[in-house]
Amino acid sequence: MAHRKPRSTPISQSDxxxxxxxxxxxxxxxxxRSETMQTPRLPIDNMAQRHHGLTQAIAEQLTExxxxxxxxxHQSPTEFHVHWxxxxxxxxxxxxxxxxxxxxxxxxxxxxxxxxACACVLAAIEMLDELVAVRRAETGTGADYYLxxxxxxxxxxxxFLRLEVSGTDQxxxxxxxxxxxxxxQQAESGASDLPAIAGVVGFRAKLIRLxxxxxx
Numbered sequence: 001m002a003h004r005k006p007r008s009t010p011i012s013q014s015d016x017x018x019x020x021x022x023x024x025x026x027x028x029x030x031x032x033r034s035e036t037m038q039t040p041r042l043p044i045d046n047m048a049q050r051h052h053g054l055t056q057a058i059a060e061q062l063t064e065x066x067x068x069x070x071x072x073x074h075q076s077p078t079e080f081h082v083h084w085x086x087x088x089x090x091x092x093x094x095x096x097x098x099x100x101x102x103x104x105x106x107x108x109x110x111x112x113x114x115x116x117a118c119a120c121v122l123a124a125i126e127m128l129d130e131l132v133a134v135r136r137a138e139t140g141t142g143a144d145y146y147l148x149x150x151x152x153x154x155x156x157x158x159x160f161l162r163l164e165v166s167g168t169d170q171x172x173x174x175x176x177x178x179x180x181x182x183x184x185q186q187a188e189s190g191a192s193d194l195p196a197i198a199g200v201v202g203f204r205a206k207l208i209r210l211x212x213x214x215x216x
Contacts, residue, residue, distance in 0.1 A: 039090050040089070042123045044119045045095075050126065051132040051133040052135075061115060062115050062118050067095045067096060069117075070095055075097075079091065081207050081208070082208045084211070085212065089128070109169055113167040113203070114165075117166060120167075121167075124199065124208045131148065132150050140190065142186050142188065142189055142191070142196065143164050143194075146161070148160050161197055162187060162190070162195070164186055165199050168203070169203050170204050172202065172205050173207060176209050180198055184196075195213065195215065
């Protein structure tokens with residue numbers, strides 16, 4: 001004999017309202033997307049605390065130059081694309097906006113872009129590979145800084161890598177790629193046998209590109 005379905009009890013209007021106001025249970029079981037998919041932050045602040053090759057004064061100068069460059073085209077916070085060979089990621093850039101006095105002090109676009117690029121490239125390499133600046137490179141070496149893992153002595157040359165940096169204020173992705181090729185050539189012609197990395201920042205393009213110099 002077939003079973004009869006029990007007759008449903010009519011749902012009152014108040015019960016219906018209570019049911020609709022309840023939050024789905026599954027929503028509370030899901031992880032917070034803001035925590036699991038958080039974009040890493042580009043560490044351009046307090047760099048002297050981590051980079052032995054930067055004094056407090058120099059680190060603040062580089063960061064200040066970066067802030068002026070960023071203010072030319074963007075508002076804080078903003079995301080930059082970071083490319084290192086086959087690695088692709090985004091980085092959140094957060095900075096304190098500069099005032100008119102600071103902008104006037106950095107009115108030379110070339111100097112400002114160079115300083116800002118150093119801050120951003122060093123920060124990107126620290127973020128991706130945990131390498132830091134350990135000392136400034138000498139003229140003719142095809143590099144701006146020497147890199148090494150944190151805690152490496154400043155005379156441990158066997159563990160050093162060279163870093164050549166450049167930046168462009170108005171350039172697009174093609175400009176950044178062309179500048180990166182030229183910087184790799186400059187590193188290759190330098191008077192040093194140490195392995196090298198080149199890095200270029202496109203401030204308007206919101207792009208940081210890094211590349212390793214291939215050994216001959």
